[in-house]
Amino acid sequence: MDDEQIRQLIDAVDDAGVAVMAVYGREIAVTQKADDSPLTDADLASHRALVAALESMEPRLPIVSEESAEIDFATRQTWDRYWLIDPLDGTKEFIKRNGEFTLNVALIEKGIPVFGVVHAPALPEGPTTWWGGRDSGAFKRVDGGVVERIRVRQLPDPDRAPWRIVGSRSHGAETFEAFCANLPRHERVSMGSSLKLCLVAEGLADLYPRLAPTCEWDTAAAHAVVTAAGGDVLNAETLEPLRCNQKESYLNPFFIVCGQRDGRWEQALEESLALPAANAQ
Structure with missing residues (x-):
């Protein structure tokens, strides 16, 4: 993905996060899906916002969402590239109102997640977004502030630091x-x-x-x-x-x-x- 596509994708996920927070700020109605997992209006609002944005960005690219996943494997096997999204990961945390939920969008190529955006709109420090891809490195931004490059740390000597x-x-x-x-x-x-x-x-x-x-x-x-x-x-x-x-x-x-x-x-x-x-x- 080029820089402009990355910007568009991050903006789309941020906008979906605003839709989620509109539900977070009122009484949350909860229903149960067939697998007994919870479903809220926020899941559906985020799903609709993300699907619309992705279809606008890449009209021919298939989309799999947790809220529209009934696509048979015979069809999916033919895809080299597609979007894979979880409109609201951590619905139980959303219902508990502890802020530990995310919106997730990934680009999959030949079975490999090659680019992803994770957005947490309700963390105490402010809305936080992580993104990264195979050709771009990994980054974090808190509350619209400075973009920080991130990297895993070297595993420490447990005798010195746990x-x-x-x-x-x-x-x-x-x-x-x-x-x-x-x-x-x-x-x-x-x-x-x-x-x-x-x-x-x-x-x-x-x-x-x-x-x-x-x-x-x-x-x-x-x-x-x-x-x-x-x-x-x-x-x-x-x-x-x-x-x-x-x-x-x-x-x-x-x-x-x-x-x-x-x-x-x-x-x-x-x-x-x-x-x-x-x-x-």
């Missing part, structure tokens, strides 16, 4: 506990939505093991930011890069986000995945 492990605010797992139990000295940070991946991208966390279900739209945008910042998003079992649009289901395998590969956490991950709780997923 590793920082980020986990879900709403989804705990016995497998996650087992993983952490086998790590060197570390501290934990809890966070909702795709913000967890962004913490790794900007060097505020070292590892994010996701050992519970997610879908591709939950992760693709922040995945692109992480890789643009020098990190990796890896299949937890194979330690190969996570891919999109490889199967009928949109479900991700378990995965781990890292700023740096290290045999100590790789061994801990292997041991945690061998537990019955992991195999039962």
Whole structure:
């Protein structure tokens, strides 16, 4: 994507964030989707705003959204490039009004998230946007201020500084506990939505093991930011890069986000995945 397309995309996501915040500021009506996950007017308002903007930018490019995902795999298999969006990632956090929710837009090429924008419109420090791509590097902007280039940090010596492990605010797992139990000295940070991946991208966390279900739209945008910042998003079992649009289901395998590969956490991950709780997923 060129600079003008990036600007247009960031502006579109910012505008969708304004639509989300209009709902955030009033009583939130919640319904349940077929999978029992919550749905609000904000999900739908963001979906409509993002789809309209993307269709204007790239009229011929297909769009997959969490709120319009009934596209059969036979069709999706024919796509080399498409948009993958989550209009409101962290709906549970949105309902709790803790600010830890995001709008996610990713450009996918041949199964790889090559560009992504993550926008958090309700953080205490102000609306915050992360973006990055294969050819552009990774960046962060807070409350319309200075654009900051971001990068993952080098994994510290745990005897001098603890590793920082980020986990879900709403989804705990016995497998996650087992993983952490086998790590060197570390501290934990809890966070909702795709913000967890962004913490790794900007060097505020070292590892994010996701050992519970997610879908591709939950992760693709922040995945692109992480890789643009020098990190990796890896299949937890194979330690190969996570891919999109490889199967009928949109479900991700378990995965781990890292700023740096290290045999100590790789061994801990292997041991945690061998537990019955992991195999039962």
